[in-house]
Amino acid sequence: MTMNPFQELNTTLIACRLCHRLVAWREQVAREKRRAYRDWDYWGKPVPGFGDLAARVLVVGLAPGAHGSNRTGRMFTGDASGDFLYAALHRAGFANQPVTKHREDNLALRDMFISAVCRCAPPDNRPTPAEITTCLPYLRQEMALLTQMQVIVALGHIAFDTILHLYADCYQGTNFEMRRFQFSHGASYHLGPHDPHLVASYHPSRQNTQTGRLTPAMFDAVWIATLALLR
Numbered sequence: 001m002t003m004n005p006f007q008e009l010n011t012t013l014i015a016c017r018l019c020h021r022l023v024a025w026r027e028q029v030a031r032e033k034r035r036a037y038r039d040w041d042y043w044g045k046p047v048p049g050f051g052d053l054a055a056r057v058l059v060v061g062l063a064p065g066a067h068g069s070n071r072t073g074r075m076f077t078g079d080a081s082g083d084f085l086y087a088a089l090h091r092a093g094f095a096n097q098p099v100t101k102h103r104e105d106n107l108a109l110r111d112m113f114i115s116a117v118c119r120c121a122p123p124d125n126r127p128t129p130a131e132i133t134t135c136l137p138y139l140r141q142e143m144a145l146l147t148q149m150q151v152i153v154a155l156g157h158i159a160f161d162t163i164l165h166l167y168a169d170c171y172q173g174t175n176f177e178m179r180r181f182q183f184s185h186g187a188s189y190h191l192g193p194h195d196p197h198l199v200a201s202y203h204p205s206r207q208n209t210q211t212g213r214l215t216p217a218m219f220d221a222v223w224i225a226t227l228a229l230l231r
């Protein structure tokens with residue numbers, strides 16, 4: 001059977017073992033499991049991007065949660081961050097259902113593709129800069145395949161900075177002014193005349209949502225702004 005370019009990319013991604021620390025951690029978590037999920041067969045591998053292959057909106061997170069997408073095998077599925085994210089995406093009309101628990105629950109995204117700067121669950125949810133750099137070719141390839149992309153929503157400071165560095169690389173030798181871009185929740189920038197808009201959002205981590213740093217209303221405002229940028 002012939003594979004489309006996304007399937008080819010995902011086949012390579014899922015077999016990736018380039019980052020020794022992350023490979024060891026994702027597999028240890030998958031073996032040891034959390035008590036509440038002891039009956040689960042953890043995914044325990046790199047997590048592919050998910051969504052509409054003709055999407056105009058790309059959402060970029062940080063990395064899989066140890067017992068979230070490292071367990072379920074789908075972006076933002078199975079943990080508190082995903083619960084907060086998909087409820088908001090449903091309210092905004094990007095997701096067909098507000099609740100997601102496993103990767104075969106018929107969740108579908110409209111006009112949106114979700115990815116991350118690092119595809120393996122890191123200890124303490126913190127990939128190193130070197131691990132992000134090693135993983136970036138996968139995101140770069142997805143971005144090249146998302147030919148309709150008009151808006152990138154970066155979830156968190158690290159995703160925001162990483163996207164900027166990707167574009168700075170593309171603009172090498174020109175006046176791509178990194179200082180022009182400041183991360184703040186809801187900030188929006190046009191990356192270049194033929195490039196997408198970049199929208200910044202706090203990450204929907206449990207730490208941010210439970211402390212009120214990111215409220216449902218603040219998150220809704222990001223998706224409303226994103227919709228307004230689409231042509």
Ligand code: SF4
Binds near residue numbers: 016020134
């Ligand atoms: S983080 Fe990315 S580059 Fe590193 S092992 Fe996982 S998939 Fe491969």
